[in-house]
Amino acid sequence: MILKNNLTGKRGWGLSSSRFFIxxxxxxxxxxxxxxxxxxxxxxxxxxxxxxxxRAKYVFLFIGDGMAMSQISSAEIYTTxxxxxxxxxxxxxxxxxxxxxxxxxxxxxxxxxxxxxAVTAIATGNKTLSGVLNMDPGKTKSFKTIAEYAHEAGMKIxxxxxxxxxxxTPAGFFAKAPSRSxxxxxxxxxxxxxxxxxxxxxxxxxxGKNGDQADVIQMAADAxxxxxxxxxxFDALKPGAGKVxxxxxxxxxxxxxxxxxxxxxxxxxxxxxxxxxVELLQDNPAGFFxxxxxxxxxxxxxxxxxxxxxxDVIAFDNAVKVALDFAQSHPGETLVVITGDHETGGMTIGxxxxxxxxxxxxxxxxxxxxxxxxxxxxxxxxKNTPKDQAKLADLLPAIKEAFGLDYxxxxxxxxxQLEFAFQRSMGDEIERxxxxxxxxxxxxxxxxxxxxxxxxxxxAGIGWTSYAHTGVPVSTFAVxxxxxxxxxxxxxxxxxxxxxxxxxxxx
Numbered sequence: 001m002i003l004k005n006n007l008t009g010k011r012g013w014g015l016s017s018s019r020f021f022i023x024x025x026x027x028x029x030x031x032x033x034x035x036x037x038x039x040x041x042x043x044x045x046x047x048x049x050x051x052x053x054x055r056a057k058y059v060f061l062f063i064g065d066g067m068a069m070s071q072i073s074s075a076e077i078y079t080t081x082x083x084x085x086x087x088x089x090x091x092x093x094x095x096x097x098x099x100x101x102x103x104x105x106x107x108x109x110x111x112x113x114x115x116x117x118a119v120t121a122i123a124t125g126n127k128t129l130s131g132v133l134n135m136d137p138g139k140t141k142s143f144k145t146i147a148e149y150a151h152e153a154g155m156k157i158x159x160x161x162x163x164x165x166x167x168x169t170p171a172g173f174f175a176k177a178p179s180r181s182x183x184x185x186x187x188x189x190x191x192x193x194x195x196x197x198x199x200x201x202x203x204x205x206x207x208g209k210n211g212d213q214a215d216v217i218q219m220a221a222d223a224x225x226x227x228x229x230x231x232x233x234f235d236a237l238k239p240g241a242g243k244v245x246x247x248x249x250x251x252x253x254x255x256x257x258x259x260x261x262x263x264x265x266x267x268x269x270x271x272x273x274x275x276x277x278v279e280l281l282q283d284n285p286a287g288f289f290x291x292x293x294x295x296x297x298x299x300x301x302x303x304x305x306x307x308x309x310x311x312d313v314i315a316f317d318n319a320v321k322v323a324l325d326f327a328q329s330h331p332g333e334t335l336v337v338i339t340g341d342h343e344t345g346g347m348t349i350g351x352x353x354x355x356x357x358x359x360x361x362x363x364x365x366x367x368x369x370x371x372x373x374x375x376x377x378x379x380x381x382x383k384n385t386p387k388d389q390a391k392l393a394d395l396l397p398a399i400k401e402a403f404g405l406d407y408x409x410x411x412x413x414x415x416x417q418l419e420f421a422f423q424r425s426m427g428d429e430i431e432r433x434x435x436x437x438x439x440x441x442x443x444x445x446x447x448x449x450x451x452x453x454x455x456x457x458x459x460a461g462i463g464w465t466s467y468a469h470t471g472v473p474v475s476t477f478a479v480x481x482x483x484x485x486x487x488x489x490x491x492x493x494x495x496x497x498x499x500x501x502x503x504x505x506x507x
Contacts, residue, residue, distance in 0.1 A: 056335035056481040056502040057287035060323040064316050065169055066298030066344030068474045073349060075313040081360035092317040093324060094338045097479040102489045104473050105342045108137045111471040116180040118341035119172030125496035134176040142176040146496055147289055149505045154286030158197035158277040162270050163256040163295030164204050173291050184208045191220040197280055199246040199273040202255035220245050231268055239283050259296055259308045259369035260315040271318040278326050292319055301345035303445050304464045306457045307366035327480050335481045335502050340474035346465025351458045358461030365404020370449045373402045378446060392422040403456055414455050421451035443467030
């Protein structure tokens with residue numbers, strides 16, 4: 001009614017139609033500039049409307065590698081199934097957050113991204129090809145990361161991962177490389193980054209591919225890092241310790257932290273490394289940026305091991321809880337963002353053999369990851385038993401102990417599948433390149449172990465479509481300063497811009 005009266009000149013401002021049109025246009029343009037939070041509007045690269053509303057001083061970015069809604073929902077269903085037969089879910093801490101969005105993950109060359117191109121998008125806001133780390137598709141131009149921008153602004157930086165620190169996702173915040181497999185070069189860039197806190201897994205090639213190059217650990221020490229690799233030394237770290245490189249005392253496959261299923265109660269967890277990072281980084285007037293990766297969710301899903309993946313999602317949620325506790329004590333200063341880089345394995349809640357039913361309580365019977373079963377039982381058996389004397393019956397007690405899988409209750413078809421896989425494992429038929437039929441059946445992993453986890457998963461009502469990544473969107477959750485930026489449906493490159501806007505970084 002007010003606009004109508006102004007247009008007719010009967011009431012209000014009494015503007016002419018042309019003057020009124022100009023006034024409304026100015027109002028609309030002004031409103032649009034305020035609405036576009038992620039865009040700079042003062043020529044400096046900073047977003048002035050965001051700055052006026054307050055800057056995110058403490059920023060946590062949690063990346064569940066390989067984690068989409070199937071992995072999240074499976075962990076929630078499993079948690080319920082352990083204590084009740086009712087149909088329902090026990091929500092994870094991060095799925096309770098006030099803001100949730102959907103994020104696309106395609107890269108410059110394919111709808112199914114790898115971790116290097118995915119982290120490049122998240123960390124720099126740029127698309128690139130799979131395997132390329134923070135460089136353009138032509139591999140000639142490098143991109144600055146959100147962590148580097150934050151560091152230039154005076155913020156302290158923490159990088160935490162349950163896999164090796166030179167792996168694609170953690171490396172995506174400090175390194176540039178035409179190939180994510182340039183592990184030594186990536187590790188050297190870590191030592192030279194100046195970031196204040198690296199923690200979690202180890203390094204794949206600390207002395208180069210052939211073990212004949214300068215030791216990166218010593219290089220880090222020369223650059224002022226305090227290197228710790230025991231729980232006692234880690235626990236003793238206090239504010240003022242300076243730059244820290246903390247590698248877990250117990251390393252599993254390829255130098256990573258153990259799967260949560262295999263972690264001993266007194267060993268350090270992802271949450272422990274997150275908590276120590278907060279302790280060491282928070283005493284800084286400009287704040288901190290910390291990236292925490294649950295990397296072994298992805299590794300478990302590659303091997304189609306739902307039990308290991310579910311427990312690592314829960315461990316990831318425990319690490320997020322550290323940040324949420326910190327945010328409660330620092331309201332108005334903290335932003336916590338949780339996302340995945342892609343989905344792995346084509347995990348589904350539902351299997352043809354169980355139709356509309358699920359039995360997630362069966363997942364609780366599993367006590368070891370696929371990799372722990374290999375190292376503790378299958379590999380020693382293969383080493384010490386001639387092929388012509390090997391019998392599946394010899395391993396049945398170990399299978400039942402590790403997975404709760406009782407051979408006596410398996411169907412005839414399932415027994416045939418196990419026997420066939422056992423014969424292939426004993427014949428060492430997992431050498432690469434893997435034949436097509438072999439890959440479709442076992443994905444290049446130990447045939448017996450993969451078949452055990454597949455039968456376990458199918459019995460619980462969990463299915464898989466792949467041993468690789470898939471192209472489905474992932475979920476993004478947020479709470480804290482400028483949490484509203486993370487609502488809606490957007491691309492993974494937008495996460496960079498949204499964080500930069502919330503942090504008021506000069507880009």
